[in-house]
Amino acid sequence: MYVCGVTVYDYCHIGHARSILVFDMIYRYLKKKFPKVVYVRNFTDVDDKIINKANREGKSCKEIAERYIQAFYEDTDALGALRPDIEPKATEHIPEMIELIQKLIDKGLAYVVDGDVYYEVRKFKEYGKLSGRSIEEMLAGARIEIDEKKKDPLDFALWKASKPNEPWWESPWGRGRPGWHIECSAMSMKYLGETFDIHGGGMDLIFPHHENEIAQSEGATGKPFVIYWIHNGFVNIGKEKMSKSLGNIILIRDILKRYDRELLRLFLLKTHYRSPIDFTFEALDKEKESLDRLYRTKEKIEELLSEKGKEHPVTEEAEKAKAEIEKAKEEFYQAMDDDFNTAMALGKLFESVRDFNRFVDKSGASLTEKALVAETMADFMGEVEEIFGILSHKPSEWFKEAKSEELELSAEEIERLIEERSRARKEKNYKKADEIRDFLKSKGILLEDRPDGKTLWRLAK
RNA sequence: GGCGGCGUAGCCAAGUGGUAAGGCAGGGGACUGCAAAUCCCCGAAUCCCCGGUUCGAAUCCGGGCGCCGCCUCCA
Structure with missing residues (x-):
């Protein structure tokens, strides 16, 4: 699995958090099912935005990138996201990119102009297949900048000749730096092969980024690039799009100052990963009620488990309660298997919590029997913890130390x-x-x- | 303008051809000294609207209306 990471020029916001947590959930789930899964997530550490910031602050691009990579780790660790297996940086894969670009030139899919290299989109017949648009449609859409150098306005840069005050690398076409899209093609194929299973990222990357990746990779190899594309939906602030111009960007670190990460995880993961989410602090507050309920049940389980040990004949009622929880767990997995339907999966968890509470509070079962059923419930909750990264606190701490x-x-x-x-x-x-x-x-x-x-x-x- | 998505209870949110999951909030009850917590019961008669297909549609098709995203850097 390859996921487009961040361009390291600023702190991560709630939108990044969703992408990070959606793919963290997917990684955790896949890991359970396929222990050999390899998760690669890149850092884009050379890019216009980084260069601008560096020039503004009188620092080097490397310094800027390092600072925000550090910040990124602080944020993802604070979110409780697992680290990917491999985290390649663009600047450390320039030779691979040059090699790939050369291959595209050799195949006649790319051309050189004044030290720039462009991909000739019209030569790749399937261009537009991911985003569902055709070259003609895109041209009709106008709003395309005129660039004398390009043969076609839709052609995109694979390599950019260096300008003053920019980092550069030697290449067959002179000093320059890579375009944005080529890094992901080069790095994903290096670590996962020419065809791999899952490629992910935010919805906004479908076009042009991922479309261009397909053109580059399939153009070069002639093989399918990716089997499944997974794109997470956006987070809006209230009903508005989050953007710098609206000034409504909410940083991960600011949320986590006030809220436990599990609240944010549950809030972002209870909605299907593709749907948009409206973020408000009020909605996050409400999530506390749901999580509290789960923690109260966890507390009850812990009390019961301390009763364990004494042998006792098991009644039909206890067997039935156990079976109910087992069934809910099965359905939980079915939901997860169906395109990571976390909303339904969590619904199953809540159902089984209700069933469990009912058994414990209303049945005449003995403590040891209840403990037996509690074991089953604890097991289910443990698996939810592994996949969702919630319910990891001790209930006593959850209720007392939070604030x-x-x-x-x-x-x-x-x-x-x-x-x-x-x-x-x-x-x-x-x-x-x-x-x-x-x-x-x-x-x-x-x-x-x-x-x-x-x-x-x-x-x- | 082009492409894509969405519209389900007070709010959030699954379901995508066969009697509408789940969470939060609300009402009633059991329990409690009273509470709290927990459990039980209750709640959608427009599943945005209008047509059509079907024995049967929230689910498929056509046409509206509304909201949003992408087409330019963006998770």
């Missing part, structure tokens, strides 16, 4: 007040008990009296 620095009371004080309240309740002094509960509530702490007499606390929304 502990904003808490006005220390954990010790809270425990002390709970203790005081428990005494009051035993004495049937409910007025005092409720005062304490109300006081804690005013401090953002909710109490939960359990049937076993224990009182738990957690943070309010």
Whole structure:
């Protein structure tokens, strides 16, 4: 699997987060099914935007690229995304690109003009097959800049002759630098072969980037380039497109200052990867309710599992509860197998959580039986954790430490007040008990009296 | 202008020919000293509209309306 990574000239935003997390989910899932999967994601570290930024700041392109590669890792690690197996940089694959360009020239698909090399789009008969457009249609669409050097306005640069203040490499056509599209063809084929299974990226890359990659790769090899293309949908801010000009860009690092990464992961992964998503902080807040519910169930599971060990005859009811969860898990996998239908898969998780809660709360089963069923549920949740990267916290931490620095009371004080309240309740002094509960509530702490007499606390929304 | 996508409950979101998943919010009930949590029950009569195909359509076809993306760097 090859995924187009980022051009390293700025911090990553919520849109990058979606792409990163969608392909992280896909990688995690494929890894479970096909342990030999290889995940390659590139860094574009030579490009107009980087050059501009470097010139503006009086730094080298390499310095700019290094800075934002570093930032990229900080962000992806903070998101809990697994590192790809191979992360090639464009600047480290110039020879491969030159070789590929030469091949295209030799085949008559590309031509040289004043040290530039262009791909002659009309020579590649299938041009437009990915994006579903024809050359004629695109020409009719106008808005194409006139470039004297190109034979055809749609031809694109494989190699650009260097201008002053630009990085350059020696090539058969003089000093210059690669065009944007060629790096992905060269690097993906180097690491994955001339034909490989999955190529991914954002929706916006379909045209022209991926269309051009196909032209370059298939033009050079005569073989199919990619079996499956996967393109993730965009994230809008509210209903608007996120863009620099609108000034509504939301950075990953800014979100993660306020929200646990699992909230963002669930928010972005519960929608099918191809659909657009409207991002709002309110929607992210609401996700907390759903995740809390899952964590409460996880908490219950952990309590039950500590009861494990004693042998006990298993009733039909427990067997049935287990079977229900197993079935939901099977359906979860069927949904994932159907074009990564995460929305449906998570629906199955919630169904089984409901079934599990029902069994634990309403059946007359013994603790050991419940523990047995809890094991099945824990197993399912564990697999969800592996694939979605959620539910990885200990429930106790999830409910208590999430925003502990904003808490006005220390954990010790809270425990002390709970203790005081428990005494009051035993004495049937409910007025005092409720005062304490109300006081804690005013401090953002909710109490939960359990049937076993224990009182738990957690943070309010 | 060309190409593509979308329009499902108050909100989010699956389903794409056979009685409309799931989440959040809401109402009622069980439980509780009261709560909280949990569970149960309830809720879509336009699945954007109009035609058509079919025994049967949210799902297919045709025509509208509305929203969005791409066609220029972009996840």
